[in-house]
Amino acid sequence: MRHSRGTLTRRAQERGGLGKEKAPTGDHAVTVSMPVAARIGVYCMMVVQERMVDWNELRIFLAVAREGNLTCASRQLGVTQPTVGRRIRNLETRLAARLFERTPHGFELTPAGAAVMRHAIAMEDSVLAVEHAVAGCDAGLSGTVRVTASEWFVPRVLAPMAGALTRHMPGVALELIAGVRCLNLVQREADIAVRPAGFTHHDVFQTRVAELAFGLYASEEYLKQRGEPDFSDRCRGHRRLTMRENGSAIADVAWFDRVAGAAHVSASCNGREAQVSMAEAGAGIACLPRFVGDASRSLRLLRPPQEPPARPLHIGVHRYQRGVPRVAAVVRYIADHLRAMRAAFSPRIGAGTADGCT
Numbered sequence: 001m002r003h004s005r006g007t008l009t010r011r012a013q014e015r016g017g018l019g020k021e022k023a024p025t026g027d028h029a030v031t032v033s034m035p036v037a038a039r040i041g042v043y044c045m046m047v048v049q050e051r052m053v054d055w056n057e058l059r060i061f062l063a064v065a066r067e068g069n070l071t072c073a074s075r076q077l078g079v080t081q082p083t084v085g086r087r088i089r090n091l092e093t094r095l096a097a098r099l100f101e102r103t104p105h106g107f108e109l110t111p112a113g114a115a116v117m118r119h120a121i122a123m124e125d126s127v128l129a130v131e132h133a134v135a136g137c138d139a140g141l142s143g144t145v146r147v148t149a150s151e152w153f154v155p156r157v158l159a160p161m162a163g164a165l166t167r168h169m170p171g172v173a174l175e176l177i178a179g180v181r182c183l184n185l186v187q188r189e190a191d192i193a194v195r196p197a198g199f200t201h202h203d204v205f206q207t208r209v210a211e212l213a214f215g216l217y218a219s220e221e222y223l224k225q226r227g228e229p230d231f232s233d234r235c236r237g238h239r240r241l242t243m244r245e246n247g248s249a250i251a252d253v254a255w256f257d258r259v260a261g262a263a264h265v266s267a268s269c270n271g272r273e274a275q276v277s278m279a280e281a282g283a284g285i286a287c288l289p290r291f292v293g294d295a296s297r298s299l300r301l302l303r304p305p306q307e308p309p310a311r312p313l314h315i316g317v318h319r320y321q322r323g324v325p326r327v328a329a330v331v332r333y334i335a336d337h338l339r340a341m342r343a344a345f346s347p348r349i350g351a352g353t354a355d356g357c358t
Contacts, residue, residue, distance in 0.1 A: 058123060060091075063076050065113065070084045141172060145191050149195070150272070153178075156292065192316070209338040211342070214252040215294075231305055232305075234263070235260035237263075240263040241269070241285065243269070263285065266283050279299055290346065
């Protein structure tokens with residue numbers, strides 16, 4: 001369960017203050033009675049003086065606070081779950097305070113945890129500001145550029161253009177990150193992101209480069225067994241494949257519910273590639289990007305009364321990274337190529353396609 005900063009702080013404040021706690025000082029422990037924020041402030045000052053500050057522990061603490069559990073936090077950080085749990089216990093031992101309540105719903109911040117959260121966010125902002133400032137002073141078309149996109153977009157779109165890009169910019173090491181989770185550009189999890197949705201953070205500059213059209217697909221074998229779907233009856237008697245994890249917020253998913261809501265949900269997944277494989281295996285009807293569905297030889301494009309809503313494709317970059325020559329060059333290169341692929345992303349626009357859509 002993921003939480004916003006405001007929700008985390010508010011829930012912790014509702015639990016009230018703590019009593020006396022033991023705080024470390026040198027080789028001894030003293031009992032103090034003071035507000036949580038003041039005690040944490042004293043701790044921070046002491047550890048700075050003794051060179052005990054460990055940003056990695058605070059980074060792990062932030063991941064657990066935001067994700068709500070050790071599994072998701074470990075996946076985000078790229079470390080094992082036991083490592084995350086151990087580092088959280090180490091931090092709690094240093095602070096002599098419990099930072100999380102372990103609940104059936106996940107990890108919830110205590111008042112002490114909320115106080116640490118404020119300091120950790122401030123430290124994170126400072127670290128990121130330093131990294132962005134250094135990156136902004138970078139020069140030349142050399143170094144690593146990390147580009148993130150969805151699990152289907154990286155292998156089908158970005159990877160094929162990698163060869164020409166690296167030949168055009170031989171000093172650039174391109175790192176492609178595919179996944180269903182949207183990486184955070186502000187926290188420098190990636191330099192560039194390509195998404196079928198707009199970016200909301202004010203520090204991220206975005207450009208709309210294309211439009212993704214969607215369609216309904218089913219295998220020929222499935223249609224032989226089930227027949228053509230009756231969209232006037234919302235595909236009653238059929239099976240459909242759906243998206244999970246916040247799928248209701250995706251325009252084409254909500255549209256699919258409206259036109260085929262009477263069909264039985266035979267399977268769900270959190271990625272388009274898995275949907276393609278299930279549809280090809282005859283598991284049901286899937287709503288897929290035209291770029292993906294049209295490429296399958298075993299799927300047939302169906303004809304609902306209305307086309308699924310298209311989704312705008314954006315490329316985003318943090319405002320500091322925007323001034324880094326290698327990042328700016330890769331942004332321009334990818335944006336130009338995606339614009340050149342507009343007809344493939346949205347076949348109903350421009351020249352006709354093999355299935356007769358225009």
